[in-house]
Amino acid sequence: MKKLILSAAILLGTMTAIATPTEAAVQNNAIENIQDEFTEVATDALPDAVNSTITNSFPGAKLEKAYTNEQKEYKLEISMSDKMYTIYTDAEGIVIKK
Numbered sequence: 001m002k003k004l005i006l007s008a009a010i011l012l013g014t015m016t017a018i019a020t021p022t023e024a025a026v027q028n029n030a031i032e033n034i035q036d037e038f039t040e041v042a043t044d045a046l047p048d049a050v051n052s053t054i055t056n057s058f059p060g061a062k063l064e065k066a067y068t069n070e071q072k073e074y075k076l077e078i079s080m081s082d083k084m085y086t087i088y089t090d091a092e093g094i095v096i097k098k
Contacts, residue, residue, distance in 0.1 A: 038067035038075045049093030050074055057095065058087075 043066050054063055060080055067075040072091040077084060088096045 038069050041066050041068050046074065047091055047093070049091065050076070050089050053089055053093035053095065054078065061085075
């Protein structure tokens with residue numbers, strides 16, 4: 001009987017030690033959202049290569065707005081099938097990922 005009580009006490013003691021909450025290491029990773037500053041430009045002021053990319057790569061798309069930045073990258077807002085899409089191209093009309 002003594003062994004049963006002793007083993008129960010040891011078992012409860014180890015279970016409470018395991019169940020003790022420990023503080024998790026908190027990481028404060030600062031995420032910087034660096035966004036190139038795009039300024040709106042007239043849609044007719046786009047280079048011919050960018051216009052041909054829209055016409056060839058996105059048939060039936062309508063160019064709604066166009067923006068450019070200092071690196072001569074273009075942010076284009078197009079609409080297709082009642083949905084809006086944003087694509088990015090360079091001055092040569094090559095689609096880039098952002």
